[in-house]
Amino acid sequence: MTLSETHRTIDAIWRMESAKLIASLTRMIQDVGIAEDLAQDALVIALERWPEIGIPDNPGAWLMTTAKRRAIDLMRRTKRRDQKYLEIARGMDLYKEEDVDHALEGEIGDDLLRLIFMTCHPVLSQDARVALTLRLLCGLTTDEIARSFLVAESTIAQRVVRAKRTLRAEKVPFEVPAGEQRDKRLSAVLEVIYLMFNEGYSATSGDDWIRPLLCQEALRLGRVLSEIVPQEPEVYGLVALMEIQSSRLKTRVSATGEPILLMDQNRAKWDRLLIRRGIAALKRSQELGSTLGPYALQAAISACHAEAPTAAETDWIRIAALYEALSRVTPSPIVELNRAVAISMAFGPSYGLEIVDELSAEPSLKGYHLLPSVRGDLLVKLGRFDEAHTEFERAASMTRNYREKELLQNRAHECES
Amino acid sequence: MRFMMIVKATTDSEAGVIPSQELIDAMQKYNEELVKAGVLLAADGLQPTSSGIRISYPEPGEKPKVMDGPFTESKELIAGYTLIEVKSREEAIEWALRMPDPHGYGQGEIELRQVYEAEDFMDNPETLAKEVTLRKQVAEQKKAW
Missing domain, CATH: 1.10.8 (Helicase, Ruva Protein; domain 3)
Known part of the structure; x- marks a missing residue:
């Protein structure tokens, strides 16, 4: 050597x-x-x-x-x-x-769990939790972390140093909290892992190899966690969600770097092995819990898409029902908006429009360009082109993303003819 | 990146001899280690080639030749595989080195091969379209069952 x-x-x-x-x-x-x-x-x-x-x-x-x-x-x-x-x-x-x-068997898992509870501790900022977890649990270098977040290495180094100082100053114990506290802290851990995953998943810029690295690390950590706490349905739910979303990692961006929507993706390129693993994890989650948690529900929605051989064969009725369940567990206007889309696909645009109209008064969606964009889309389907035109124009004025703006203006233009 | 650890066949595996309890335990422990580290994607053991079928194309363009097992030249045969997802070639080698000697008697051999990613060869639109049709048919067959 x-x-x-x-x-x-x-x-x-x-x-x-x-x-x-x-x-x-x-x-x-x-x-x-x-x-x-x-x-x-x-x-x-x-x-x-x-x-x-x-x-x-x-x-x-x-x-x-x-x-x-x-x-x-x-x-x-x-x-x-x-x-x-x-x-x-x-x-x-x-x-x-x-x-x-041999001596450490059984203990190693417990120690890793204590460590991840520590690096995801609420005394730390969300950024610090992610950086420290990548550093200590995934063994990534500060350079690798910095490149995946497109920031300077010194920024990450500082973030990690400060996080460790905070843990010391706050005397955060190396332990797995008990009872109710445990559940709360476990969901904080899952949040960090999913944040890590999304950071890699949603980005369309940056180094080609480093962004998928974040997804892979998050997925690996999720799999490790599911082995350490094998009785937690939401851990499997999150693993399922990440496995299934990872199966589309290579199809969601075109060769020129433009994002490709789920419905337009080339399904032949989806990774069947990861889909199978995701569905198995989802099944495990369902067996463990009486009701599906938010991650398991999102995984179930993702699985519906994964199992449809073509976009046209998507089971929208089931997806609409799952979104309804999701909005009951974690009510949010964004989930509602998604539900509206699913409802319109399942039962027709007028039903979707009803939900969207209810949402238009929602203060937290003010300035959220997808609301008028979805509304415009539904209006087009209903043949109400003048109104649709206004909605697309409005949506275009709200987004700062150049490509998106262009797309929305085009759609507005199409409504004129 | 993905690697396949291919365990080569031996006279014992080809004869269908069940490995010693010791080896089975060691392999199980090793697989658990892979799972705990979050790197294991899939693993399977294969039946001996006596139940295998070989399809070859000695004449290009002609019908294939179908041959029943068993096949000889055991060094060329495989007895099982383990698929792992790792960060580097070195990590794959390190994991392969930790696998127990799969057979003993000086016959154990593991081959490590990197897996092509889908995009490496799937960019031809025609191939992709065919793949879609094929999967659709499979799905329909499933529904029919």
């Missing part, structure tokens, strides 16, 4: 092991910042030594032992010969290099 090959291998091993390392170390040290530093130290030592001695048979255990030795050194240096030190010393006896994996 050449030096650069060894380094690439070490990179790969780091990605596979870092979250586990940091999670275990945080449990011992109770400080995620120091834990990450210790894990990084172990990585630096590996980068120095492995090119000489070769990659160890169990590289994860090697890194863990090395990091733990550093932890003890650190404790000695800071002369904190307290309970914590004794605990680590005892831990060292337990974790012999060859059976680290």
Whole structure:
């Protein structure tokens, strides 16, 4: 192996092991910042030594032992010969290099869960949660995170440092909260994962490979989470949603970078394996919960599209019903607007228009260009071209996206003839 | 990126000999590891080629030749596969190295192959149109059942 090959291998091993390392170390040290530093130290030592001695048979255990030795050194240096030190010393006896994996079995999952509850803690801003989770749970470098969010590396580095400082200052414990608090915090975790996913999914600019990376990382993290907390229907719901949406990753943008709407996408290019996995996860979610949660409902809607061989064969009646269920669980004007579209596809444009008209007084949709755009579309279908014209003009004046504006103006123009 | 870890066949796998409990346990543990890491997409073991069928085209443009198994040259045959989604080639290699020796007796062999992404070869509109029709037919057949 050449030096650069060894380094690439070490990179790969780091990605596979870092979250586990940091999670275990945080449990011992109770400080995620120091834990990450210790894990990084172990990585630096590996980068120095492995090119000489070769990659160890169990590289994860090697890194863990090395990091733990550093932890003890650190404790000695800071002369904190307290309970914590004794605990680590005892831990060292337990974790012999060859059976680290065995000794940690069962615990690793718990530690990872505690770590993700920490990086998604509500004391942190949403941005900080995403950056810290990508860094600590996904093993992404600050450079990779910065490139995926199209910001400077220093911005991300600062964000991560500040987040770790906040966790320390607020004395956020390394634990899984109990009872009602647990549910609330788990949905905060799911929110971070989905935010991460959407960041990658909705973007149509930026580096070609780095944006899908965010989707992949979010999906991987979701799959990992579903293994750690296998009884949570909404975790499977979110995994299902991400699997199915990922199946369309490659078809939603044209070769020239324009977004392609779901109905116009080339279904032959959808990834059948991911669809199958998504539907399996959705089924699991349905088996676990008595009623579908918001992620599972969105996944079910997504599955309707995935299962339709052609756009024309979409089961709009079912989609309309699912949107109705969704608007009951998480009432929002945006969900209502989507429901209006589904209703119009299922039962005719006049029924959709009724819902849209009710929404026109909604203050939160003021300035939301999709409202007049949808209304215009329904009016066209009803042959009311003059009104449709006004709606498209209005929608065009509301959007700042150039391509969208052009499209809406064209539609307005079509209404004139 | 996706990789397929292909486990090659051996005299035992071809004879339909069930692996030792030890190997079955080790494989199961390994698969669990893949699942826990969120990288496993699919995995299957294949029956011996004695129940396989081979279709070949010795004469281009002519009818294919259909041959029943078993087939010889076991090094060329496969006994199973595991499909993983990873970030790099090195990560795929690292995972493959962690798979237990699939057979023992010096016969174990794993081949690692990167999977083409759909866009690599699906850009021909005609192929795509055919694919749509085909899937539609499959769906209709399903409904008919």
